[in-house]
Amino acid sequence: MARTTRVRMIGFGVFAVAGLALLLGLGIWQVQRLAWKQDILARIDARIAGPAEPLPRNVSEAADEYQPVTLTGQPRDAAIRVLVTTAELGPAYRLIYPLDLPDGRAVLLDAGAVPATPGSDIPDLGDTLTVTGNLLWPDEVDGFTPDPDLDDNIWFARDLPTMAATLNTDFVLVVANARVHPDILPLPITSEGIPNDHLQYAITWFSLAAIWAGMTLLLLRRMARSTN
Incomplete structure:
Protein backbone atom coordinates (compact mmCIF):
# COMPACT_ATOMS: atom_id res chain seq x y z
CA MET A 1 0.00 0.00 0.00
CA ASP A 45 5.15 57.54 -30.31
CA ALA A 46 8.45 58.77 -31.72
CA ARG A 47 7.09 58.64 -35.25
CA ILE A 48 3.82 60.37 -34.36
CA ALA A 49 5.76 63.23 -32.76
CA GLY A 50 8.30 63.51 -35.58
CA PRO A 51 8.63 66.44 -37.99
CA ALA A 52 5.86 66.88 -40.54
CA GLU A 53 6.74 66.31 -44.19
CA PRO A 54 4.85 66.97 -47.43
CA LEU A 55 2.43 64.19 -48.33
CA PRO A 56 4.39 61.54 -50.28
CA ARG A 57 3.38 61.04 -53.88
CA ASN A 58 3.12 57.28 -53.43
CA VAL A 59 1.60 56.53 -50.05
CA SER A 60 1.53 53.06 -48.52
CA GLU A 61 0.42 51.72 -45.17
CA ALA A 62 3.57 49.65 -44.69
CA ALA A 63 5.92 52.59 -45.18
CA ASP A 64 3.90 55.60 -44.05
CA GLU A 65 1.56 54.68 -41.17
CA TYR A 66 1.68 57.39 -38.43
CA GLN A 67 3.92 59.59 -40.61
CA PRO A 68 3.36 63.29 -39.78
CA VAL A 69 2.43 65.26 -42.91
CA THR A 70 1.43 68.78 -43.82
CA LEU A 71 -0.77 69.56 -46.80
CA THR A 72 -2.94 72.27 -48.29
CA GLY A 73 -6.14 71.64 -50.19
CA GLN A 74 -9.74 72.53 -50.80
CA PRO A 75 -12.19 70.81 -48.45
CA ARG A 76 -15.52 69.82 -49.95
CA ASP A 77 -18.84 70.58 -48.29
CA ALA A 78 -19.75 66.91 -47.81
CA ALA A 79 -18.39 65.05 -44.79
CA ILE A 80 -18.93 61.65 -43.26
CA ARG A 81 -20.06 61.49 -39.63
CA VAL A 82 -18.63 58.59 -37.58
CA LEU A 83 -20.32 57.98 -34.23
CA VAL A 84 -17.80 57.98 -31.35
CA THR A 85 -17.63 58.71 -27.64
CA THR A 86 -15.06 61.11 -26.21
CA ALA A 87 -14.20 62.16 -22.67
CA GLU A 88 -14.70 65.84 -23.51
CA LEU A 89 -17.87 65.65 -25.61
CA GLY A 90 -19.52 62.36 -24.68
CA PRO A 91 -21.43 61.06 -27.73
CA ALA A 92 -19.94 62.79 -30.76
CA TYR A 93 -19.51 62.63 -34.50
CA ARG A 94 -16.02 62.28 -35.91
CA LEU A 95 -16.00 64.30 -39.16
CA ILE A 96 -14.24 62.91 -42.24
CA TYR A 97 -13.90 65.47 -45.04
CA PRO A 98 -12.69 64.92 -48.61
CA LEU A 99 -9.77 67.24 -49.33
CA ASP A 100 -8.83 68.06 -52.93
CA LEU A 101 -5.10 68.69 -53.37
CA PRO A 102 -3.46 70.99 -55.95
CA ASP A 103 -1.79 68.02 -57.67
CA GLY A 104 -5.16 66.49 -58.54
CA ARG A 105 -5.27 63.95 -55.75
CA ALA A 106 -8.02 63.79 -53.15
CA VAL A 107 -7.54 62.43 -49.63
CA LEU A 108 -9.67 61.98 -46.53
CA LEU A 109 -9.22 64.36 -43.61
CA ASP A 110 -10.24 63.34 -40.09
CA ALA A 111 -10.84 66.84 -38.74
CA GLY A 112 -11.95 65.82 -35.24
CA ALA A 113 -15.30 65.62 -33.47
CA VAL A 114 -18.40 67.67 -32.75
CA PRO A 115 -21.20 66.90 -30.26
CA ALA A 116 -23.75 64.39 -31.57
CA THR A 117 -26.75 66.66 -31.31
CA PRO A 118 -29.89 66.20 -33.45
CA GLY A 119 -29.94 68.38 -36.53
CA SER A 120 -26.37 69.60 -36.04
CA ASP A 121 -24.72 71.10 -39.12
CA ILE A 122 -21.37 70.00 -40.51
CA PRO A 123 -18.95 72.95 -40.12
CA ASP A 124 -17.64 74.59 -43.28
CA LEU A 125 -13.83 74.45 -43.37
CA GLY A 126 -13.57 77.26 -45.91
CA ASP A 127 -12.18 77.38 -49.43
CA THR A 128 -8.55 76.49 -48.64
CA LEU A 129 -7.17 74.63 -45.66
CA THR A 130 -3.63 73.91 -44.52
CA VAL A 131 -3.51 71.06 -42.07
CA THR A 132 -0.89 69.07 -40.20
CA GLY A 133 -1.66 65.54 -39.11
CA ASN A 134 -0.67 61.89 -39.25
CA LEU A 135 -1.37 59.21 -41.82
CA LEU A 136 -3.50 56.37 -40.49
CA TRP A 137 -5.08 53.19 -41.79
CA PRO A 138 -7.71 52.47 -39.11
CA ASP A 139 -8.55 48.89 -38.19
CA GLU A 140 -12.00 49.46 -36.70
CA VAL A 141 -14.31 47.26 -38.76
CA ASP A 142 -15.14 43.69 -37.79
CA GLY A 143 -18.03 41.27 -38.24
CA PHE A 144 -20.07 43.05 -35.57
CA THR A 145 -19.80 46.56 -37.06
CA PRO A 146 -23.19 47.73 -38.37
CA ASP A 147 -23.43 48.99 -41.92
CA PRO A 148 -23.43 52.78 -42.18
CA ASP A 149 -26.77 54.59 -42.19
CA LEU A 150 -26.27 56.45 -45.45
CA ASP A 151 -29.65 58.19 -45.29
CA ASP A 152 -28.78 59.92 -42.00
CA ASN A 153 -25.03 59.96 -42.68
CA ILE A 154 -24.13 58.02 -39.55
CA TRP A 155 -21.21 55.61 -39.69
CA PHE A 156 -20.08 53.32 -36.86
CA ALA A 157 -16.40 52.94 -37.73
CA ARG A 158 -13.76 54.49 -39.94
CA ASP A 159 -14.06 52.06 -42.83
CA LEU A 160 -11.35 53.53 -45.02
CA PRO A 161 -12.03 51.65 -48.29
CA THR A 162 -15.77 52.35 -48.12
CA MET A 163 -15.30 55.99 -47.08
CA ALA A 164 -12.84 56.56 -49.93
CA ALA A 165 -15.24 54.99 -52.42
CA THR A 166 -18.19 57.00 -51.07
CA LEU A 167 -16.36 60.33 -51.24
CA ASN A 168 -14.32 59.49 -54.35
CA THR A 169 -10.87 59.99 -52.81
CA ASP A 170 -7.61 58.10 -52.67
CA PHE A 171 -7.16 55.38 -50.08
CA VAL A 172 -5.44 57.88 -47.75
CA LEU A 173 -6.55 59.28 -44.38
CA VAL A 174 -4.88 62.18 -42.58
CA VAL A 175 -5.86 62.68 -38.93
CA ALA A 176 -5.51 66.34 -37.94
CA ASN A 177 -3.41 66.89 -34.82
CA ALA A 178 -4.54 70.50 -34.29
CA ARG A 179 -7.82 72.41 -34.52
CA VAL A 180 -8.93 73.15 -38.08
CA HIS A 181 -12.22 74.82 -37.08
CA PRO A 182 -13.33 76.51 -33.84
CA ASP A 183 -16.27 74.11 -33.43
CA ILE A 184 -14.33 70.89 -34.09
CA LEU A 185 -12.39 69.17 -31.30
CA PRO A 186 -9.24 67.55 -32.76
CA LEU A 187 -8.74 63.86 -31.98
CA PRO A 188 -5.04 63.37 -32.79
CA ILE A 189 -3.47 59.95 -33.05
CA THR A 190 -1.84 58.52 -29.93
CA SER A 191 -0.58 55.07 -29.00
CA GLU A 192 -2.98 54.90 -26.03
CA GLY A 193 -5.59 53.06 -28.04
CA ILE A 194 -3.20 50.28 -29.05
CA PRO A 195 -3.83 47.25 -26.81
Whole structure:
Protein backbone atom coordinates (compact mmCIF):
# COMPACT_ATOMS: atom_id res chain seq x y z
CA MET A 1 0.00 0.00 0.00
CA ALA A 2 2.76 2.43 1.02
CA ARG A 3 4.75 1.57 -2.10
CA THR A 4 1.72 2.19 -4.31
CA THR A 5 1.20 5.56 -2.68
CA ARG A 6 4.84 6.51 -3.23
CA VAL A 7 4.57 5.60 -6.91
CA ARG A 8 1.47 7.73 -7.17
CA MET A 9 3.28 10.59 -5.44
CA ILE A 10 6.18 10.35 -7.89
CA GLY A 11 3.83 10.31 -10.87
CA PHE A 12 1.83 13.21 -9.48
CA GLY A 13 5.04 15.12 -8.73
CA VAL A 14 6.24 14.75 -12.32
CA PHE A 15 2.88 15.93 -13.61
CA ALA A 16 2.87 18.86 -11.16
CA VAL A 17 6.38 19.98 -12.11
CA ALA A 18 5.48 19.84 -15.81
CA GLY A 19 2.35 21.91 -15.19
CA LEU A 20 4.28 24.44 -13.12
CA ALA A 21 6.95 24.72 -15.80
CA LEU A 22 4.25 25.32 -18.42
CA LEU A 23 2.58 28.09 -16.40
CA LEU A 24 5.90 29.77 -15.58
CA GLY A 25 6.92 29.52 -19.23
CA LEU A 26 3.72 31.25 -20.32
CA GLY A 27 4.31 34.00 -17.76
CA ILE A 28 7.90 34.53 -18.93
CA TRP A 29 6.71 34.59 -22.55
CA GLN A 30 4.22 37.34 -21.72
CA VAL A 31 6.98 39.35 -20.01
CA GLN A 32 9.01 39.06 -23.20
CA ARG A 33 5.96 40.08 -25.23
CA LEU A 34 5.52 43.08 -22.92
CA ALA A 35 9.04 44.30 -23.67
CA TRP A 36 8.41 43.74 -27.39
CA LYS A 37 5.14 45.71 -27.32
CA GLN A 38 6.65 48.55 -25.27
CA ASP A 39 9.40 48.90 -27.86
CA ILE A 40 6.82 49.05 -30.66
CA LEU A 41 4.75 51.67 -28.81
CA ALA A 42 7.87 53.77 -28.14
CA ARG A 43 8.73 53.72 -31.85
CA ILE A 44 5.14 54.62 -32.77
CA ASP A 45 5.15 57.54 -30.31
CA ALA A 46 8.45 58.77 -31.72
CA ARG A 47 7.09 58.64 -35.25
CA ILE A 48 3.82 60.37 -34.36
CA ALA A 49 5.76 63.23 -32.76
CA GLY A 50 8.30 63.51 -35.58
CA PRO A 51 8.63 66.44 -37.99
CA ALA A 52 5.86 66.88 -40.54
CA GLU A 53 6.74 66.31 -44.19
CA PRO A 54 4.85 66.97 -47.43
CA LEU A 55 2.43 64.19 -48.33
CA PRO A 56 4.39 61.54 -50.28
CA ARG A 57 3.38 61.04 -53.88
CA ASN A 58 3.12 57.28 -53.43
CA VAL A 59 1.60 56.53 -50.05
CA SER A 60 1.53 53.06 -48.52
CA GLU A 61 0.42 51.72 -45.17
CA ALA A 62 3.57 49.65 -44.69
CA ALA A 63 5.92 52.59 -45.18
CA ASP A 64 3.90 55.60 -44.05
CA GLU A 65 1.56 54.68 -41.17
CA TYR A 66 1.68 57.39 -38.43
CA GLN A 67 3.92 59.59 -40.61
CA PRO A 68 3.36 63.29 -39.78
CA VAL A 69 2.43 65.26 -42.91
CA THR A 70 1.43 68.78 -43.82
CA LEU A 71 -0.77 69.56 -46.80
CA THR A 72 -2.94 72.27 -48.29
CA GLY A 73 -6.14 71.64 -50.19
CA GLN A 74 -9.74 72.53 -50.80
CA PRO A 75 -12.19 70.81 -48.45
CA ARG A 76 -15.52 69.82 -49.95
CA ASP A 77 -18.84 70.58 -48.29
CA ALA A 78 -19.75 66.91 -47.81
CA ALA A 79 -18.39 65.05 -44.79
CA ILE A 80 -18.93 61.65 -43.26
CA ARG A 81 -20.06 61.49 -39.63
CA VAL A 82 -18.63 58.59 -37.58
CA LEU A 83 -20.32 57.98 -34.23
CA VAL A 84 -17.80 57.98 -31.35
CA THR A 85 -17.63 58.71 -27.64
CA THR A 86 -15.06 61.11 -26.21
CA ALA A 87 -14.20 62.16 -22.67
CA GLU A 88 -14.70 65.84 -23.51
CA LEU A 89 -17.87 65.65 -25.61
CA GLY A 90 -19.52 62.36 -24.68
CA PRO A 91 -21.43 61.06 -27.73
CA ALA A 92 -19.94 62.79 -30.76
CA TYR A 93 -19.51 62.63 -34.50
CA ARG A 94 -16.02 62.28 -35.91
CA LEU A 95 -16.00 64.30 -39.16
CA ILE A 96 -14.24 62.91 -42.24
CA TYR A 97 -13.90 65.47 -45.04
CA PRO A 98 -12.69 64.92 -48.61
CA LEU A 99 -9.77 67.24 -49.33
CA ASP A 100 -8.83 68.06 -52.93
CA LEU A 101 -5.10 68.69 -53.37
CA PRO A 102 -3.46 70.99 -55.95
CA ASP A 103 -1.79 68.02 -57.67
CA GLY A 104 -5.16 66.49 -58.54
CA ARG A 105 -5.27 63.95 -55.75
CA ALA A 106 -8.02 63.79 -53.15
CA VAL A 107 -7.54 62.43 -49.63
CA LEU A 108 -9.67 61.98 -46.53
CA LEU A 109 -9.22 64.36 -43.61
CA ASP A 110 -10.24 63.34 -40.09
CA ALA A 111 -10.84 66.84 -38.74
CA GLY A 112 -11.95 65.82 -35.24
CA ALA A 113 -15.30 65.62 -33.47
CA VAL A 114 -18.40 67.67 -32.75
CA PRO A 115 -21.20 66.90 -30.26
CA ALA A 116 -23.75 64.39 -31.57
CA THR A 117 -26.75 66.66 -31.31
CA PRO A 118 -29.89 66.20 -33.45
CA GLY A 119 -29.94 68.38 -36.53
CA SER A 120 -26.37 69.60 -36.04
CA ASP A 121 -24.72 71.10 -39.12
CA ILE A 122 -21.37 70.00 -40.51
CA PRO A 123 -18.95 72.95 -40.12
CA ASP A 124 -17.64 74.59 -43.28
CA LEU A 125 -13.83 74.45 -43.37
CA GLY A 126 -13.57 77.26 -45.91
CA ASP A 127 -12.18 77.38 -49.43
CA THR A 128 -8.55 76.49 -48.64
CA LEU A 129 -7.17 74.63 -45.66
CA THR A 130 -3.63 73.91 -44.52
CA VAL A 131 -3.51 71.06 -42.07
CA THR A 132 -0.89 69.07 -40.20
CA GLY A 133 -1.66 65.54 -39.11
CA ASN A 134 -0.67 61.89 -39.25
CA LEU A 135 -1.37 59.21 -41.82
CA LEU A 136 -3.50 56.37 -40.49
CA TRP A 137 -5.08 53.19 -41.79
CA PRO A 138 -7.71 52.47 -39.11
CA ASP A 139 -8.55 48.89 -38.19
CA GLU A 140 -12.00 49.46 -36.70
CA VAL A 141 -14.31 47.26 -38.76
CA ASP A 142 -15.14 43.69 -37.79
CA GLY A 143 -18.03 41.27 -38.24
CA PHE A 144 -20.07 43.05 -35.57
CA THR A 145 -19.80 46.56 -37.06
CA PRO A 146 -23.19 47.73 -38.37
CA ASP A 147 -23.43 48.99 -41.92
CA PRO A 148 -23.43 52.78 -42.18
CA ASP A 149 -26.77 54.59 -42.19
CA LEU A 150 -26.27 56.45 -45.45
CA ASP A 151 -29.65 58.19 -45.29
CA ASP A 152 -28.78 59.92 -42.00
CA ASN A 153 -25.03 59.96 -42.68
CA ILE A 154 -24.13 58.02 -39.55
CA TRP A 155 -21.21 55.61 -39.69
CA PHE A 156 -20.08 53.32 -36.86
CA ALA A 157 -16.40 52.94 -37.73
CA ARG A 158 -13.76 54.49 -39.94
CA ASP A 159 -14.06 52.06 -42.83
CA LEU A 160 -11.35 53.53 -45.02
CA PRO A 161 -12.03 51.65 -48.29
CA THR A 162 -15.77 52.35 -48.12
CA MET A 163 -15.30 55.99 -47.08
CA ALA A 164 -12.84 56.56 -49.93
CA ALA A 165 -15.24 54.99 -52.42
CA THR A 166 -18.19 57.00 -51.07
CA LEU A 167 -16.36 60.33 -51.24
CA ASN A 168 -14.32 59.49 -54.35
CA THR A 169 -10.87 59.99 -52.81
CA ASP A 170 -7.61 58.10 -52.67
CA PHE A 171 -7.16 55.38 -50.08
CA VAL A 172 -5.44 57.88 -47.75
CA LEU A 173 -6.55 59.28 -44.38
CA VAL A 174 -4.88 62.18 -42.58
CA VAL A 175 -5.86 62.68 -38.93
CA ALA A 176 -5.51 66.34 -37.94
CA ASN A 177 -3.41 66.89 -34.82
CA ALA A 178 -4.54 70.50 -34.29
CA ARG A 179 -7.82 72.41 -34.52
CA VAL A 180 -8.93 73.15 -38.08
CA HIS A 181 -12.22 74.82 -37.08
CA PRO A 182 -13.33 76.51 -33.84
CA ASP A 183 -16.27 74.11 -33.43
CA ILE A 184 -14.33 70.89 -34.09
CA LEU A 185 -12.39 69.17 -31.30
CA PRO A 186 -9.24 67.55 -32.76
CA LEU A 187 -8.74 63.86 -31.98
CA PRO A 188 -5.04 63.37 -32.79
CA ILE A 189 -3.47 59.95 -33.05
CA THR A 190 -1.84 58.52 -29.93
CA SER A 191 -0.58 55.07 -29.00
CA GLU A 192 -2.98 54.90 -26.03
CA GLY A 193 -5.59 53.06 -28.04
CA ILE A 194 -3.20 50.28 -29.05
CA PRO A 195 -3.83 47.25 -26.81
CA ASN A 196 -1.00 46.26 -24.46
CA ASP A 197 -2.34 43.66 -22.04
CA HIS A 198 0.80 41.56 -21.70
CA LEU A 199 1.50 42.66 -18.12
CA GLN A 200 -1.98 41.54 -17.01
CA TYR A 201 -1.49 38.25 -18.85
CA ALA A 202 1.89 37.71 -17.19
CA ILE A 203 0.44 38.38 -13.74
CA THR A 204 -2.37 35.92 -14.48
CA TRP A 205 0.01 33.14 -15.52
CA PHE A 206 2.36 33.70 -12.57
CA SER A 207 -0.62 33.77 -10.19
CA LEU A 208 -1.86 30.48 -11.61
CA ALA A 209 1.64 29.06 -11.21
CA ALA A 210 1.67 30.09 -7.54
CA ILE A 211 -1.75 28.52 -6.97
CA TRP A 212 -0.66 25.37 -8.81
CA ALA A 213 2.47 25.11 -6.65
CA GLY A 214 0.49 25.64 -3.44
CA MET A 215 -2.11 23.04 -4.35
CA THR A 216 0.63 20.61 -5.38
CA LEU A 217 2.40 20.92 -2.02
CA LEU A 218 -0.88 20.49 -0.17
CA LEU A 219 -1.79 17.33 -2.08
CA LEU A 220 1.70 15.87 -1.73
CA ARG A 221 1.59 16.49 2.00
CA ARG A 222 -1.74 14.71 2.28
CA MET A 223 -0.47 11.82 0.20
CA ALA A 224 2.65 11.58 2.39
CA ARG A 225 0.54 11.45 5.54
CA SER A 226 -1.43 8.57 4.10
CA THR A 227 1.74 6.46 3.94
CA ASN A 228 2.40 6.83 7.68
